[in-house]
Amino acid sequence: MKSSRRSAHPRILNGRHAAVAAAAGLVAVTALVQAAGASPVAPEAKRAPVSGSVTVYAALTAQGGQGFTSAFESAYPGVTVNMVTGGTGALATQLAAQQQSGHVRADVVLFADPTDMDSLVSEGILSTWKPSLAGRAIPAGYTGKGWVGAFTFEMMMLEHPGMANPPLEWPALTSSALQGQLAIGSASYSGTTFGWATELHTLFGWKYFQSLKAGGVRVEQSTTTVGTDVASGKDLVGVTLDSVARSIIAQGGNVQMVWPNDGAVPIPATVGITKDSGNTAAAKAFVTWLLSRSGQVEAAKLGYDAAYFGATPAHPMPKHEKQLNINWSRITADKTSILDSFAGIFG
Amino acid sequence: MSDSLAGLSAERPALGERQLHRLKLGLLAVAALILVGYPLADLLRSALSGPGGGIGAWRAIAARPVVTALTHTVVVSALATMLAGALGVTMALLVARSDLPLRRWFGGAWVAPLIVPAYVTGVAWLDAYSRAGLSDDLAHVAVNWLSGPGGVVLLLALQGAPLIYLLVFAALRSARIGAFEEAARSAGRSPIGILLDITLPLAKSAIAGGMLLVFVSSAADFGIPAVLAIPAGFTTVTTVIYSDLSFAGGANAISSAGALSALLGVVAIALLIATSRANRGRAGAGPTSGHGATSRPLLALGRFRLVAAAGCAAFVVVTTAIPLGALFITSVSPGFRLVFAPVRWVGSSYASALSGQNLAALGRSALLAGSAAVIVALGGAFVALLLRRESRLASAAALLLSLPFALPGSVVAIAVLIAWQRWLYGSLLIILLAYVARFAVIGVRTSTATLGALSEDLVEAARVSGASQWRATRDVVMPALWPGIVTSFAITFLFAVHELTMSSLLYGPATKTFAVAVLDAEQAGEVALTAALAIVVTAITVIVAGAALAVRSSRRLVVADVGIEMPAWQP
Numbered sequence: 001m002k003s004s005r006r007s008a009h010p011r012i013l014n015g016r017h018a019a020v021a022a023a024a025g026l027v028a029v030t031a032l033v034q035a036a037g038a039s040p041v042a043p044e045a046k047r048a049p050v051s052g053s054v055t056v057y058a059a060l061t062a063q064g065g066q067g068f069t070s071a072f073e074s075a076y077p078g079v080t081v082n083m084v085t086g087g088t089g090a091l092a093t094q095l096a097a098q099q100q101s102g103h104v105r106a107d108v109v110l111f112a113d114p115t116d117m118d119s120l121v122s123e124g125i126l127s128t129w130k131p132s133l134a135g136r137a138i139p140a141g142y143t144g145k146g147w148v149g150a151f152t153f154e155m156m157m158l159e160h161p162g163m164a165n166p167p168l169e170w171p172a173l174t175s176s177a178l179q180g181q182l183a184i185g186s187a188s189y190s191g192t193t194f195g196w197a198t199e200l201h202t203l204f205g206w207k208y209f210q211s212l213k214a215g216g217v218r219v220e221q222s223t224t225t226v227g228t229d230v231a232s233g234k235d236l237v238g239v240t241l242d243s244v245a246r247s248i249i250a251q252g253g254n255v256q257m258v259w260p261n262d263g264a265v266p267i268p269a270t271v272g273i274t275k276d277s278g279n280t281a282a283a284k285a286f287v288t289w290l291l292s293r294s295g296q297v298e299a300a301k302l303g304y305d306a307a308y309f310g311a312t313p314a315h316p317m318p319k320h321e322k323q324l325n326i327n328w329s330r331i332t333a334d335k336t337s338i339l340d341s342f343a344g345i346f347g
Numbered sequence: 348m349s350d351s352l353a354g355l356s357a358e359r360p361a362l363g364e365r366q367l368h369r370l371k372l373g374l375l376a377v378a379a380l381i382l383v384g385y386p387l388a389d390l391l392r393s394a395l396s397g398p399g400g401g402i403g404a405w406r407a408i409a410a411r412p413v414v415t416a417l418t419h420t421v422v423v424s425a426l427a428t429m430l431a432g433a434l435g436v437t438m439a440l441l442v443a444r445s446d447l448p449l450r451r452w453f454g455g456a457w458v459a460p461l462i463v464p465a466y467v468t469g470v471a472w473l474d475a476y477s478r479a480g481l482s483d484d485l486a487h488v489a490v491n492w493l494s495g496p497g498g499v500v501l502l503l504a505l506q507g508a509p510l511i512y513l514l515v516f517a518a519l520r521s522a523r524i525g526a527f528e529e530a531a532r533s534a535g536r537s538p539i540g541i542l543l544d545i546t547l548p549l550a551k552s553a554i555a556g557g558m559l560l561v562f563v564s565s566a567a568d569f570g571i572p573a574v575l576a577i578p579a580g581f582t583t584v585t586t587v588i589y590s591d592l593s594f595a596g597g598a599n600a601i602s603s604a605g606a607l608s609a610l611l612g613v614v615a616i617a618l619l620i621a622t623s624r625a626n627r628g629r630a631g632a633g634p635t636s637g638h639g640a641t642s643r644p645l646l647a648l649g650r651f652r653l654v655a656a657a658g659c660a661a662f663v664v665v666t667t668a669i670p671l672g673a674l675f676i677t678s679v680s681p682g683f684r685l686v687f688a689p690v691r692w693v694g695s696s697y698a699s700a701l702s703g704q705n706l707a708a709l710g711r712s713a714l715l716a717g718s719a720a721v722i723v724a725l726g727g728a729f730v731a732l733l734l735r736r737e738s739r740l741a742s743a744a745a746l747l748l749s750l751p752f753a754l755p756g757s758v759v760a761i762a763v764l765i766a767w768q769r770w771l772y773g774s775l776l777i778i779l780l781a782y783v784a785r786f787a788v789i790g791v792r793t794s795t796a797t798l799g800a801l802s803e804d805l806v807e808a809a810r811v812s813g814a815s816q817w818r819a820t821r822d823v824v825m826p827a828l829w830p831g832i833v834t835s836f837a838i839t840f841l842f843a844v845h846e847l848t849m850s851s852l853l854y855g856p857a858t859k860t861f862a863v864a865v866l867d868a869e870q871a872g873e874v875a876l877t878a879a880l881a882i883v884v885t886a887i888t889v890i891v892a893g894a895a896l897a898v899r900s901s902r903r904l905v906v907a908d909v910g911i912e913m914p915a916w917q918p
Contacts, residue, residue: 055856061871084856086867089594094856097601101772105856180491188594189870218494219580225872231683232874233479253683343412347580 051078054282057095058110059088059191059269061224064243064302071298072289079282087222088113088191092120099125104276107283110269110290112153113191114144115332117270121146127275131288136308141328142268149268150290152305154242155196155223156265157258158230167237169262170200173212180216181236183229187342189221192241195267198331198338209345219346231255243303250303265326269304364816371733372740378726379744382784383751386762387612393602393765394609405606413607416582423499423583424565430504431561435511436547436554441659442512443519444546445646448656454516456663458509462892463671464845464862467881468502469574470869471670474677474878481673484685495579502571505666507561511554518553519546528645538645546645563618567611567755569848573866584611585848588757592852601765608761612754619753671885678878696879705864705880712861715775716843719782724836726783727790728828731798732820745795749788756848759785764853773855781849786842790835797831798824837895844891845884 058065065085072081084091088111098104104125111117120126121144128146142149157173159166167173173182185193200208218235220226226238227245231253242264245257271290273283289295296306331338394405441447442454460468475481476490483489492498518524524546531541547554569585577586584607591604648655676685679692686692699705730748733741751759763781764772771777801824809819847862854863861884868877 057856082856087594093593097768097772100601101768101770105773186594188590213580218578220578220872221870222872225870228683228872228874233684234477248683251682347412347415347582 049078050076050279050281050285052279052282053080053082054107054279054286055082055084055105056108056110056286057084057086057091057106058108059091059112060085060110061244061247063247064304067302068290068295068298071294072286075289075294076282076285079285081286087186087189088116088194089186089189092116095120095125096123099123104274106274107277107279108271108273108286110150110271111191112267112269113194114141114147114149114268114270114328115194115335116191117147117272118144118329118332119335120272125274125276126272127277127280129273129280129284131284131291133291133308136291139268139307141326142307144270144328147270147272148287148291149307150271150287151269151296151299151307153192153267153269154259154264154305155192155239155267156242156245157260158227158238158240158245158248158255159258160230160233160236161254161256163236166258168258169260171204171208171262173237173239174208174215176215178215178237182212182215183218183220183226183235183238184212185223185226185239186219186221186346188339190223192223192267193239194335194339194342195326195331196239196265197342198334199265199326201338201341206341206345209342213345217346227253227255242305246303266305267326268307368733368736371729372738375730375733375744376740379747382780382787383747386759386766386784387750389766390605390609390612390758390762394606412582413587416584416587419496419582420566420584423496423503424562426500427503427507427565428558428562430500431507431511432554432558434504434508435557435561436515436550438508438512439515439519439550440542440546440646441655443516444542444644445648445655446644446652447648447659448652449659453659453663454512456667457512460505460667461509462841462888463885464847464881464888465502465506465568465570466574466847466862466865466869467570467674467845467885468506468670469571470865470877470881471674472498472502473574474874475670475673479684481669481676481685484687494575496576496581498575499572499581499583502575503561503565503568506568506571507565510560510564511557514553514557514560515550518550524549532645538647541645559618559621563615567615567757567848569757569851573847573851574869585755585757588761589851592761601761601768604761605765608755608758612758612762615754615758616750674878674881678875678882680875683874696875697883699876700879700883704859705861708859708861708864709883711775711858712844715779715782715860716840716846718779719786719843720836720840722779722783723786723790723839724794724832725790726787727792727794727835728832730791731794731828731831732824734795735798735803745791748784748791751785752788756785756846757852760849760852763849773858775858778850778853778858778860781853782839782843782846785849786839789838789842790832793835793838794828794831797828797834801827833898834895837891837898841888841891841895845888 062085065083069081069083073079095104095106109120109126117126121128126146130143130146130148133143133148139149157167165177167175167178187194187197197209218229220229223240223244226240227248229235230238231248242257245255248255271287273280273287277283291308293309296309300306438457442450447453472493473480477493478489478491480489527545527549528541531545567585569589572583572586573589576583588604588607592601676687678696679694680686681691681693730741730745734745760781763777763784767777767780805823806819809823814822845862847866850860850863851866854860865877865880865884868880
């Protein structure tokens with residue numbers, strides 16, 4: 001049943017904030033960098049004319065964000081993308097602080113956690129606009145008020161090759177053989193880890209996480225750190241994203257992907273635009289492009305699991321593997337208590 | 348006419364001059380209120396009654412996770428203080444009272460880590476001694492407890508030991524202690540007896556002051572727990588404030604961080620008062636002379652001299668050289684594992700450390716540190732000039748300006764955030780405000796100390812000889828002030844360029860500083876990039892410190908012992 005495999009998807013590296021975008025004019029260096037990127041070229045005649053800059057808050061690795069930026073900018077030469085990448089929790093906090101100070105700076109929000117999107121809509125940060133999804137088979141749970149699912153992250157296991165008894169199911173992570181050799185992300189920082197923790201809590205209860213804690217699990221912030229911990233040999237097993245795993249393998253890391261027998265945990269990458277956006281035309285264009293065939297192909301190229309059009313280069317998850325189904329709306333209601341319980345166990 | 352006016356003004360300030368003086372005092376008062384008074388008052392207000400704050404926030408503080416974090420902070424800081432005390436006193440005795448070979452050199456090597464930012468030390472130690480680190484790769488020795496409370500205690504102690512060393516070393520150089528020792532020696536007391544009954548008791552207040560300093564600065568430290576405690580799930584007050592504000596979201600997060608900060612601030616001020624009492628005791632111990640120690644060392648190491656020197660060298664190698672070496676190897680190794688063959692080393696992590704967003708962050712840090720240093724240095728000179736005239740207002744403002752340096756960085760940052768975020772959130776200006784507020788005391792103290800050496804008679808002489816107030820200031824006072832300005836510029840720049848605690852709480856999408864870039868790269872698992880960024884920031888610190896030392900020794904600048912009289916929080 002186990003299907004660990006190597007994939008050769010190029011380019012995704014690690015990084016949380018390394019590509020935080022530069023807004024105008026505060027620093028000469030920043031201004032220079034931006035001036036070089038600005039371009040007055042008119043967009044294609046078919047499209048509504050969009051220009052100016054669009055600020056995207058994206059819960060992606062720096063390189064994932066950079067990949068989407070370059071692809072969108074070449075499709076829309078009149079638009080400059082300010083890509084701000086980081087963990088879902090960190091970005092959500094920045095948005096809340098910005099709203100408090102009176103002005104939300106983001107135009108587009110792309111998070112790795114649907115529950116935050118629902119909160120952003122109810123707090124009035126996100127607008128209720130959604131792109132048309134006509135002609136697409138929409139996976140269950142991939143639309144909400146003011147957001148749509150753009151592609152999928154899969155939470156799975158990354159393991160050091162050559163382990164005597166490699167864990168093949170989620171409960172196996174509590175085995176005493178892994179004492180002090182396991183890394184996971186932080187639920188308050190990483191949206192995908194929050195989704196994973198919620199699903200496993202539903203299946204196994206908090207007892208599962210208490211056993212992980214007793215087993216000396218290392219709780220890193222990001223799933224990328226979890227990946228590099230396994231690649232560097234700091235840990236034997238990590239719970240991370242398929243896209244992180246592919247990126248590490250592409251860079252020559254000696255690791256193997258393990259799709260758990262009891263099911264990988266799929267987390268939709270969710271996208272929407274803000275109410276305060278100063279450039280709604282460009283913001284809408286970005287979201288529409290991301291869900292278009294070329295946006296989906298770019299997502300697949302970057303190692304993410306494209307949600308529409310069966311976009312190539314490949315469906316990243318082997319077809320016969322199991323995915324768990326998550327009831328996101330129920331989770332949204334319980335979010336605070338889930339985060340509190342997670343923090344109560346792991347600090 | 349001008350002669351008669353000049354004569355008049357020498358006796359009594361002219362009307363215009365008095366008004367100008369009032370204007371200056373007003374300016375100073377406004378600056379002190381903007382930088383310190385209003386933010387701290389607003390922090391207290393928010394902690395007691397803010398939106399989502401007030402009772403709710405205090406209830407959150409009483410909740411178990413926060414109590415746990417407080418307990419952790421106290422226990423870790425206490426253990427680190429004891430270890431630092433033992434290390435610092437031993438170092439001071441070895442350098443000031445023994446015949447250890449190369450002792451002056453060791454003294455320098457022990458103080459050197461003070462200029463390495465705390466978070467860099469944390470990253471470097473992980474690269475050196477954690478699983479899959481340098482020692483594990485070479486000798487299969489890994490320190491698994493490094494990530495966790497043990498590592499935090501050890502590194503806080505290593506960071507604090509040089510402070511205690513400096514204070515105790517200064518005390519041991521005092522003529523008074525030397526004289527007592529000499530007398531006891533003439534009376535035939537044994538060296539160990541002298542050490543236990545005379546030297547250490549007389550240095551007691553310096554040791555106590557230093558340990559208190561280390562305790563408070565350990566409790567306020569964020570860089571070391573950020574790197575070593577967060578992944579182990581070990582919370583401290585500063586990491587709770589950081590994660591509350593960075594990940595928990597919303598208005599309540601700011602209010603509850605505010606309440607926690609206010610609590611921390613009150614504790615810090617109480618400890619500060621205790622510190623200054625202890626320091627006052629030390630000041631009463633008498634003036635230091637250039638050579639308190641006699642020519643004969645109290646502790647003759649005899650045939651253990653070489654063993655002791657080897658032990659000291661090993662200490663420097665293990666605590667400083669190997670971690671920095673591991674940091675460098677990590678920064679040039681391709682892939683995910685350490686590579687020791689220089690032919691396979693790559694510079695790509697330095698290329699990304701010095702390009703794109705990281706370069707922009709470096710530019711921002713340089714701009715912020717430069718601006719803060721100019722404001723602090725010139726502002727400090729301005730305050731020092733005002734303080735020359737008796738003025739209660741000026742003294743009160745100077746006292747207010749010295750407060751933020753004594754508070755933990757998190758507290759200052761949260762206060763500035765609550766007070767000014769409405770207008771300045773996400774701007775460089777809010778970070779600059781925090782830097783200037785926190786480091787203002789460096790300028791004030793240094794310039795006041797410099798001017799203190801200038802006799803008022805010289806100015807009077809100039810005035811009596813017919814020079815106007817401005818002329819007397821320009822020709823007599825300014826040249827005397829200049830060294831103080833240069834020194835405060837260098838110290839402030841140094842502190843600000845590797846400031847992490849406040850920057851990590853105040854930065855916005857377009858205002859990330861270089862230190863925050865290091866922390867972000869570390870949290871994102873960019874191992875080589877983190878190491879490269881850490882090496883770059885350390886190199887900058889070393890260059891600035893080296894330049895400052897060079898200027899200082901060539902110009903004989905006066906340096907106020909800011910870091911010793913005031914708690915030298917690791918920024």
